[in-house]
Amino acid sequence: MSRKSGKGIDKRRRYMSYADKVFIDMCRDIIDNGTSTEGEKVRPVWEDGTSAYTIKRFGVVNRYDLSKEFPALTLRRTAIKSCVDELLWIWQKKSNNVNELKSHIWDSWADETGSIGKAYGYQMGVKHQYKEGRMDQTDRVIFDLKNNPYSRRIMTNIYVHNDLHEMHLYPCAYSMTFNVTKEKDSEKLTLNAILNQRSQDVLAANNWNVCQYAVLMHMLAQVCDMQVGELVHVIADAHIYDRHIPIIKELIGREQHPAPKFTLNPEIKDFYQFTTKDITIEDYVTGPQIKNIPIAV
Secondary structure: OOOOOOOEOOOOOOOOOHHHHHHHHHHHHHHHHOEEOOOOOOOOEOOOOOEOOEEEEEEEEEEEEOOOOOOOOOOOOOOHHHHHHHHHHHHOOOOOEHHHOOOOOOHHHOOOOOEOEOOOHHHHHOOEEEOOEEEOHHHHHHHHHHHOOOOOOOEEEOOOHHHHHHEOOOOOEEEEEEEEEOOOOOOOOEEEEEEEEEEEEHHHHHHHHHHHHHHHHHHHHHHOOOEEEEEEEEEEEEEEEHHHHHHHHHHOOOOOOOOOEEEEOOOOOOHHHOOHHHEEEEOOOOOOOOOOOOOOO
């Protein structure tokens, strides 16, 4: 089967969302085979000051073929435009100020000016000296994808040890490594990537991160005249918080639906011109949203 264009996925599949299967299998594995941090010294706490313990699995690796379908959960709705707004806040605006972000998920880590310190977008905006000139990490990725697509050095890293003491929160999803392949009988190159994440709150953030970096790959593929391939998500510590376990058990027992249809505005050829308005999500049928999820900080 040939891969689809990075501009969108035109044909609906008759089976259920593959992202649901990956999520359900991962959660069952964590619950059945994970290890507990209960009684150990842990950093996170709940709002009432109680230690937030987890069940966790080390070294979870999930693969998504973006040429086949968009990896959105249907068990509950993922706020795709909101997660993309955060992605563009980091990769496009290169911001570390929550006042430039529409959602309020970062408010707990912001100071009185709205800054989260030298974290996330700040690191993407730092310019580095290369033999081709000074570029930040976003521009370097785009430069290499256009000029050196078969390079094995196309990557980003925002976990900068020298600046950790000035970050209000250490980056969770901290690195992207891009790799380009040439599929048989295809005129376009295929863009693949690995997302490395040191830690993930599975209930609160798993599909949020998967969807936002899937969209990033679609965007980069479009502006570099490629097609999307695989997104490989590597999570060092995939965990479910103790107060989330009953919620997860109910969630993974829900009815599943086909993946939604995702398209990008095909007129955009400059990464910095993308907005959330250039994303279209169709036929997104989901289970009810889970409200008031407790978040450990």
